[in-house]
Amino acid sequence: xxxxxxxxxxxxxxxxxxxxxxxxxxxxxxxxxxxxxxxxxxxxxxxxxxxxxxxxxxxxxxxxxxxxxxxxxxxxxxxxxxxxxxxxxxxxxxxxxxxxxxxxxxxxxxxxxxxxxxxxxxxxxxxxxxxxxxxxxxxxxxxxxxxxxxxxxxxxxxxxxxxxxxxxxxxxxxxxxxxxxxxxxxxxxxxxxxxxxxxxxxxxxxxxxxxxxxxxxxxxxxxxxxxxxxxxxxxxxxxxxxxxxxxxxxxxxxxxxxxxxxxxxxxxxxxxxxxxxxxxxxxxxxxxxxxxxxxxxxxxxxxxxxxxxxxxxxxxxxxxxxxxxxxxxxxxxxxxxxxxxxxxxxxxxxxxxxxxxxxxxxxxxxxxxxxxxxxxxxxxxxxxxxxxxxxxxxxxxxxxxxxxxxxxxxxxxxxxxxxxxxxxxxxxxxxxxxxxxxxxxxxxxxxxxxxxxxxxxxxxxxxxxxxxxxxxxxxxxxxxxxxxxxxxxxxxxxxxxxxxxxxxxxxxxxxxxxxxxxxxxxxxxxxxxxxxxxxxxxxxxxxxxxxxxxxxxxxxxxxxxxxxxxxxxxxxxxxxxxxxxxxxxxxxxxxxxxxxxxxxxxxxxxxxxxxxxxxxxxxxxxxx
Numbered sequence: 001x002x003x004x005x006x007x008x009x010x011x012x013x014x015x016x017x018x019x020x021x022x023x024x025x026x027x028x029x030x031x032x033x034x035x036x037x038x039x040x041x042x043x044x045x046x047x048x049x050x051x052x053x054x055x056x057x058x059x060x061x062x063x064x065x066x067x068x069x070x071x072x073x074x075x076x077x078x079x080x081x082x083x084x085x086x087x088x089x090x091x092x093x094x095x096x097x098x099x100x101x102x103x104x105x106x107x108x109x110x111x112x113x114x115x116x117x118x119x120x121x122x123x124x125x126x127x128x129x130x131x132x133x134x135x136x137x138x139x140x141x142x143x144x145x146x147x148x149x150x151x152x153x154x155x156x157x158x159x160x161x162x163x164x165x166x167x168x169x170x171x172x173x174x175x176x177x178x179x180x181x182x183x184x185x186x187x188x189x190x191x192x193x194x195x196x197x198x199x200x201x202x203x204x205x206x207x208x209x210x211x212x213x214x215x216x217x218x219x220x221x222x223x224x225x226x227x228x229x230x231x232x233x234x235x236x237x238x239x240x241x242x243x244x245x246x247x248x249x250x251x252x253x254x255x256x257x258x259x260x261x262x263x264x265x266x267x268x269x270x271x272x273x274x275x276x277x278x279x280x281x282x283x284x285x286x287x288x289x290x291x292x293x294x295x296x297x298x299x300x301x302x303x304x305x306x307x308x309x310x311x312x313x314x315x316x317x318x319x320x321x322x323x324x325x326x327x328x329x330x331x332x333x334x335x336x337x338x339x340x341x342x343x344x345x346x347x348x349x350x351x352x353x354x355x356x357x358x359x360x361x362x363x364x365x366x367x368x369x370x371x372x373x374x375x376x377x378x379x380x381x382x383x384x385x386x387x388x389x390x391x392x393x394x395x396x397x398x399x400x401x402x403x404x405x406x407x408x409x410x411x412x413x414x415x416x417x418x419x420x421x422x423x424x425x426x427x428x429x430x431x432x433x434x435x436x437x438x439x440x441x442x443x444x445x446x447x448x449x450x451x452x453x454x455x456x457x458x459x460x461x462x463x464x465x466x467x468x469x470x471x472x473x474x475x476x477x478x479x480x481x482x483x484x485x486x487x488x489x490x491x492x493x494x495x496x497x498x499x500x501x502x503x504x505x506x507x508x509x510x511x512x513x514x515x516x517x518x519x520x521x522x523x524x525x526x527x528x529x530x531x532x533x534x535x536x537x538x539x540x541x542x543x544x545x546x547x548x549x550x551x552x553x554x555x556x557x558x559x560x561x562x563x564x565x566x567x568x569x570x571x572x573x574x575x576x577x578x579x580x581x582x583x584x585x586x587x588x589x590x591x592x593x594x595x596x597x598x599x600x601x602x603x604x605x606x607x608x609x610x611x612x613x614x615x616x617x618x619x620x621x622x623x624x
Contacts, residue, residue, distance in 0.1 A: 044064060044071065044096075044122050045064045045155050045159065046061065046062070046063045046123075047061075047062045047063075047192075048060060048062070048112070048126055049192055049193050050195055051197060052129060052198055053105055053126065053127075053128045053129070054128065054129045054198075055105065055106055055107045055128060055129065056105075057104065057105065058101065058102060058104065058105070058188060059102040059105045059110070059126070059128070060099070060100075060194075061100045061101070061102075061112050062097055062098075062099045062159070062162060063098045063099070064095050064097045064162045065095060065097075065158075066094050066096070066154075067094075067096070068096055068098075068121070069096050070090060070096075070098075070116065071088070071096075071098045071116050071121070071122075072088050072098070072114070072115045073098055073099075073113070073115075074112075074113045074115060075102065075110055075111070075112055075113075076110065076113070077108070077110060078106055078107065078108025078109055078110065079108075083102065083110075086100050086102070091162070091165050091166065091169060092161070092162060092310070092326075093329075094158075094309065095161050095162055095309065097162040097165070097166070098114065099166065099192070101188075105128045106128065107128055107129070107130045108128055109125055109126070109127055109128070110127075110128060111123065111124070111125055111126075112124050112125075143258070144257055144258040144259060144260070145229075145257045145258075145261050145262075145270055145271060146228075146229050148228075148232060148233060148234040148257065148258070149232035149233075150232050150233050151233070151380070152233060152379070152404070152405075153403055153404040154403065155404065156231065156233060156404070157404045159231070160224075160227055160311050161309045161310040161311050162192075162310070163192050163193065163227055164310040164311045164323070164324075164325055165325055166190060167184055167191055167192075167325075168184070168325040168326070168339075168341050168351055169190070169325075169326065172326075172328045172337055175350070175448075176341070177349065177350045177351070178348070178349045179346070179347055179348040180211075180212060180213040180214075180347040180348070180349070181213065181214055181219065181222065181349050182202075182209075182211050182212040182213070184349070185210065185212055186202050186204050186209070188202075193226075193227065193230040193231075196230045197230065199268060201268055201271075208266065208268040208272075209268075210226070210268070210272060212226070212275075213347045214343050214347070214349075215343045215344060215345050216284070216320055216321045216322070216343040216344065217282055217284045217286060218343065219321070219341070219342065219343040220287075220311075220321065220323050220375070221278055221279070221282045222275065222278070223311075224311075224375055225274075225278055226275070228257065229257070234257060234258070234379065234380065234387045235257045235378060236254045236255060236256040236257075236297070236378040236387055236389055237255055237256075237278050237281060237282055237286075237297055238254055238255070238295070239251065239252045239255075239281050240252070240282075240285045240286045240296075241285060242283070242482070243285055243288060245366065246366055246367070247290075248288055248366075248367055248368050248369050249286070249288050250293070251286070251289060251296055251297070252295075254378070254386075254387070254388065255281075257274070257387075258386060258387055261273070262274055282297075284319035284320070287313060287315035287319075287321045287373065288315055288317070288319060288367070288368040288369060288370070291369040291371070291410045291412065292369075292392065294393075296376060297376055298313060298315070298376060299373060299374060299392060300371055300372065300373050300408065300409060300410055300411075300413075301372050301407070301408070301409055302406075302407065302409040302411060303411065303423050303427065305327075305427050307406045308338070309324065309406075310323075310324050311324065311375075312324045312372055312373070312374050312406070313372075313373050313374075314340065314371070314372055315368070315369070315370055315373055316359065316360040316368075316370055317361070317362050317367070317621075318365070318481065318494070318621040319368075319481065320360070320498075322340040322341065322342040322352065322358070323340055323341055324338065324340050325339055325341050325351065326338075330428070330429045330430065330431055335428070335429050335433050335441050336428040337353050337354070338353065338354035338424075338427075338428050339352070344456065344495075345488040345489045345490075346459050346490065348459075350452055352448065352449075353445050353448065354424060354428065355442065355445045355502075355505070356501070356502075357442075357445060357446060357449060357499075357501055357502025357505045357506075358445070358498060358502070359424075360498065360501065361420045361421070363415065363416070363417075365621075370412070371420075372412065374405075376389045376390060376395070377389065377390045377395075395407060395408035396408040396409075418515070418516075422518075422519060425519045426519065431521070432518075432519060432521040433520055434520065434521050434523075435509075435520050435534050436533070436534070436537060438509065438513075438520065439509055439537055440541075443506060443541055443542075443545060443561065445502070446502050446505075447545055447547065447561070449498065449499055450499070450559075451547055453492065453495060453499060454547055454548070456490075456495060457492065457581055457584050458549070458550065458581075459489075459490060460490035460491070460492075460577040460584075461550075461552075461581050463489070463490050464490075464578075464599070471578055471602060472487055472491070472576075472577050472578055473485070473487060474491075474576065474578075474601075474605045474608065476608065477612075477622070478622045480493045480575075481493050481494050481621060486577070487577070490577040491576060491577050492575045493575040493616075495575075496571055496572075496575045497615070497619060500571060500619050501619045503564065503565055503568060504619060509534060509538075510530075510535050510538065511531065513527050513530050513531050513534065514527040514530075514531050541561075542560065542561040542562040543561075543562045545561045546559060546560040546561065546563075549581060549585055550581070551582055551593070552580050552582065552596045552597055552598050552599070553596040555596065557582075557585075557593060559585060564586075567585070567587075567588070569617075570587070570588065571586045571616070572616035572617055573606070573609045573613060573616075575609075576601045576606075576609060578601035578605060579601045580596075580599040580600065581597075582594045582596060583597060583600070
């Protein structure tokens with residue numbers, strides 16, 4: 001029972017195996033239903049959590065497939081009767097997943113069937129124990145932090161993508177926000193691996209429960225490490241410098257879960273200590289490494305719909321990192337979306353759509369290798385040696401995709417910004433968009449950024465009130481974008497520069513239609529005529545959309561998009577938390593809106609902000 005079994009696919013089709021998570025080595029095999037039993041066959045991958053389900057506890061089922069777009073899950077209980085009320089939740093593509101959760105299960109054997117058009121195409125038996133064993137599920141003391149029992153391959157990479165998508169799932173028109181990340185991890189409706197090991201590791205009433213407070217650079221690392229620990233996969237990370245104005249960051253040797261455990265009173269304590277170690281060592285430079293560098297944690301991938309899956313990250317040239325969590329397909333009535341999450345210095349996590357105002361791209365920055373990247377697979381060392389990471393040559397080989405790894409590609413290094421965004425536009429909306437629809441979605445994206453900024457500025461105001469308005473020290477030069485402490489947590493220079501870029505994208509959209517007519521459905525119109533129509537639409541719509549912020553006296557004040565565009569110059573110096581909230585929203589001097597302002601940044605800080613103003617006016621970060 002502890003010997004791994006892998007059934008091979010036939011020559012005509014590719015088959016992903018079904019996995020059974022047991023206390024020791026994972027059992028792999030494909031199965032289908034026959035005569036009320038699960039027998040060998042071809043299907044999707046079925047996982048369950050917790051690893052050792054027990055009577056009275058929950059059972060979460062997740063089927064993951066590369067090709068099965070729709071499938072229904074049926075669960076037959078120990079009494080050989082279908083469990084009523086089972087609801088299948090469909091997500092993704094690719095990989096596609098189907099999930100179903102049971103709040104309480106009974107002792108005995110459950111059979112999970114995956115059906116397509118009424119036909120059973122996948123099946124697994126799950127044994128439910130009489131009571132919770134309360135053990136560490138095979139993760140007791142060892143030479144490393146945890147033992148790697150599985151390998152990163154197509155099956156486990158697909159599960160990782162499905163895990164990420166479920167964690168941040170919500171209708172496309174709903175916001176997804178957590179502060180901090182463990183709010184999501186402690187929700188079993190989101191976290192497929194909630195208390196997977198039976199250690200109450202995600203139980204907020206447990207003082208030893210895992211905490212998660214990552215920022216943007218830490219977020220992908222934390223989730224990859226957390227997932228690797230729960231499933232028993234190798235995980236590695238490197239120390240990297242931040243690069244210089246002439247070269248991207250460079251990294252050192254690989255550290256992994258196989259290293260000797262750090263401080264910690266018990267098993268969970270050691271795991272938490274390892275997670276802290278990871279978070280203390282990785283930073284934005286870890287993602288900005290050169291595209292051709294082998295000694296990195298991430299490697300560049302193709303701009304391809306099959307490659308850009310949940311879990312793939314985006315590294316912009318200035319240090320911000322986002323992670324794909326969901327694709328929304330284009331329909332006849334609605335444009336497509338690519339959704340991603342990012343973290344902020346104040347530990348908030350939010351979901352955002354892909355567009356030029358959020359995903360910055362340029363190949364003109366010598367200090368970064370920007371673009372879409374995947375985690376470099378960590379594999380077991382030869383002869384029992386230390387784990388190692390696959391290099392670019394191995395990942396560029398023809399067998400990489402068959403092994404489940406996104407192939408290495410440096411194609412992004414050859415693209416201009418305009419070409420990059422045009423390629424992404426074709427992926428997100430392959431049928432093209434009506435110019436008015438494209439404008440509406442761009443306007444929506446700008447409003448999203450405005451709403452997120454309301455929360456960020458409010459967090460700064462809360463900090464100042466609770467600490468009796470201290471003077472937050474301001475870094476010098478380019479360090480205003482990268483530092484630590486209250487300035488990093490509550491100043492908004494990076495966010496404000498992105499907001500200014502977003503404003504430029506919105507106002508530049510009419511010209512984009514002329515420049516890239518192939519991205520739009522013009523219905524026989526000349527691009528120049530579509531531009532004129534958009535200019536008229538723009539003048540109308542920017543007066544209709546608005547956000548509200550609270551002034552220093554607590555009163556609400558509405559700012560329309562038209563107001564924001566008119567305040568663009570003021571927003572070039574609106575990122576300092578020592579200034580009142582009115583100044584931070586660009587309120588004109590002498591205006592009634594500013595009458596409630598009670599706090600200003602020190603003169604020396606304002607003088608330096610004036611010196612740095614050109615960076616924001618040109619919407620271009622300075623070199624380090």
